[in-house]
Amino acid sequence: MKTFKPVLIITILLSLLAFSFPSTCGFAATPPKKNVIFMIMDGTNSDIVTLSRWYKGSGLNLDKILTGGVRTYSIESAITDSAAAGTAMATGEKTRADYIGMNADGKPALTVLEAAKLSGYSTGIVSTSPVQHATPAAFTAHVLNRNEFGDIGEQQVYQNLDVILGGGSAWLKPKSKNAVKNDDGMLKTKQISREDGENLVNKLKSDALYSFTATRDGLSKSRGADKLWGAFAEEDLAYDFDRKALSPDEPSLAEMTRTAIELLSANEKGFFLMVEGSKVDWAAHKNDPVGMVSEVLSFDKAVGEALEFAKLDGNTMVVAVTDHGNSGLTLGNRDTDKTYKNQPIETFIEPLKKAQYTVKGATSRLKDDRSNLKDVLESYGLSDLNRKEYCVMKEAKDVEDLENEMVKLLAKRANVGFSTHGHTGEDVFLYGYGPDKPAGLIENTDLPRVFARYLEFSLDSFSDWYVDGKKFFKEKGYEVLIDKRNPKNPELVVKRGSEELRFPENKNFYVRNGEAVELKGVNVHSGGTFYVHWEE
Template identity: 70%
Template sequence: MKTLKRLTTLTILLSLLSFTLPSTCIFAAQPHKNVILLIMDGTNSDILTLSRWYRGTDLQLDKILTGGVRTYSAQSAITDSAAAGSAMATGVKTKADFIAMNPDGRPALTVLEGAKLSGYRTGIVATSPVQHATPAAFTSHTLNRDEFGDIGEQQVYQGLDVVLGGGAAWLKPQSKDHAKDDDGMLKTKEVSREDGENLVKVISSSGYDMALRRDGLLRKAQSSKLWGVFADEDISYEFDRETLKPDEPSLAEMTSVAINRLSQGEKGFFLMVEGSKVDWAAHKNDPVGMISEVLSFDDAVGEALDFARKDRNTLVVAVTDHGNSGLTLGNQGTNGDYKNLPAEKFIEPLKKAKLTVKGATSQLKKNRTNLKEVLSSYGLGNLSSKEYCAMEDAKSVEDLESEMVRLMAKRANLGFTTHGHTGEDVFLYAYGPGKPVGLIENIDIPKVISSYMGFSLTTGKFATWYVDGKEYYRGKGFKVKIEGRTSKNPVMVATRDDQVLRFPENKDFYWRNGDKVGLKSVNVYDGETFYVHVEE
């Protein structure tokens, strides 16, 4: 009985203690939540099949197939990357060329911005310039995807924790780069920040580690913030990179480093990774380039899955934004014998290529004395006289590339229907808590992500984040005008009594009587209307 009384007393004391001690002493802390969204730009289903045959093993993607995604835009059954990226970033179907803008032209807050405003760390990775349509759609707002200057400036002032990719040209003041070509001729290339701003200095003064080469990316971290820019424009195709551009990192390496940096935060992170150049190769109808970038992307997916399986609180979603090229295994030449074409008939011609068509022709001398070597590097040896003459007769590098990919497709029994985008549904891949399944709309992806991370883009303050600045401040009794409307650095000026507020385009601050005041997001100007965020 004494023993029973002691146990009862001890149970009561422990129960009382559980009410008096902080909850963190009794219960585990709420787990962090991470999301890694990986996007293959311009990838149709047949190139995934072909890439699997080429590699000879299942893809990382195959292990997490969960459904499909519909890709059409607000105006077309076939979308462009801007509208598709914006749909996956904002949850709104919009028009071609719009970057995170509603169809009516108003900025729509992105899932990356929502995550950042909710206390998560954020990052983007791309093999294109980071100012390109898909990464732009998560980090900026413009009516035209080609406004790389505005997009780049908004990205710099968004306060992201990790940015990795190409696009150095749009971070520097306008200048001229001089270099010699293979024949010793001096050539000049314009680099493009027309407003004269040096965004590299802004990045360097904002607490970022700055990486310009692969070894700089892979060295030990000094800061939790990292900006890596590894090419003036795009990063090389993976098949070309090791031979032609060894100082550039792979997509898998960038993804791994980004995850490592972002996971240093306590709450969690959102990371968008784009394998940008499947689309670029598809526009050229280059099956070698397409395979190069699918496999590069798949390696990056492997990095994400390795982390997610260990972490157990990470949602991984992988998808393509739209199809491209209409690639098919089989063409008009296989009408009669498709029953007798093992995988080797498609793969063996492709495996003879050591470089993509872009990589191969980049080595062509001006006098074309090394044409045979260039063709051989793309796997086109043993050409007939007719085939070689067609290559010799090509008037431009673009014409030569067209002849090369046409012949490669013929040898590999492949067909192409277009050099443009296509409108088919695409595969959905997902892993982890809250993963999407089934056939969904592309606008459902940010809804799934934001729901898992605990915020909404469609209700509450995020749904009406941006307001018309002129309309808002006039309602508060200010006189409002836009200075430098046609300049490269327009400013909205609001004046009332002795108050003067100056809102510069693309920046995350404004000036109040000369004092700098920080904002939670960037100011957006579409050429007519200044959109700002205001705290009531």
């Protein structure tokens, strides 16, 4: 009797198994969840990243994922603003300064966040600025001027995002008071009001759309919420170095990022999250090196949260970038022209480490009579002032002037230089982790297309999402007008026979003969034109 060879036996067994079991069990395999976490460090040049690393005394989370660079210019300038930069990174189109979610012709361009939402992904934004400010607004709204905070806030409410965390509660309420100091350093109150008088906080609560919180404790208790809106300050959140002592009820950027990821990851398809560390830019405009270091390190902690999740998940792309440079900060200034060869790290770092607060945090403690001026200066690391230096501080005409003198003196002591109080036009670092991450030197407009490809949709398929409502409905035989009887809440009105459709500005619905019908996007009234999305 012949003996079968082992290889032949295995072959026969495999063949039998192939005929014994069906190739599928009656359903298609579930595709893996895919997530994108896009993190933007506003207004950050390369030297402040270096300085922050030295300040920390060890490597950054960002260092581990450096993959290339990004070009930042706008369609009209070598130096962009945050609105044009944010819009480029949200829509894939270069545009003009101050435009939010609008292409260069002033037409709304659907953002990658909106497209992700329409494709079934959960979506969210996190910011340390008011969420109505340029960068978060560029992903969630469409206006021709970045300062239209009321319109931006209303569009964000009606976008029905899953998570919104940051500042800006003032633009959700009809009236809001915020204490500031006048030219004499005395406290006064400025009024922030929604021009249309609407109370969007009440809407969020009454419609049960969101769990709404205004505190750090509320954020920590929000696990399991379906949708979450956290508005932790009237305007911007505190600088991270100041937060524990001066604003302990506000969450950190890392805490907000962690919570957003936890909530968004419940979606079986995946999510798109935009996180902005907003206030590197704010400190850079002030030329405050302490504030800049504070916010770079705060942002880096948030990056750590994203990377921790991505490493465990395996299907999450994390991309971090800055939208543009700011201030031209340099390690070294005119005082080091001839001595730079002999400047140890301590020369730059030790003067900064003497500061307990950012310049904004330090001056917020100044008494009206300035009797604690010396203590305020010391809290910013400015001790042992000579007579001339102290007199300059004492004679500052207002708080803003005092802050300018304080940052100039600390910068001199720390041997750092600034070339401007405005933005700069250099290429910026690109950081990436996870599947299909971008690499090399790319345009800022490439980023949303990278995200869209990974999430398996095309931005081009949404290129005609918005139409000029007046032109569109006229071609269909409707009578069309813009009802401006309430100038703060105009409506596009179209009539044909017994049918009347009313499209209110900034809302995600229209009203047909008195009955509201939900839309997949918000109505945009900008530059005299009403843009709508319409499906037969």
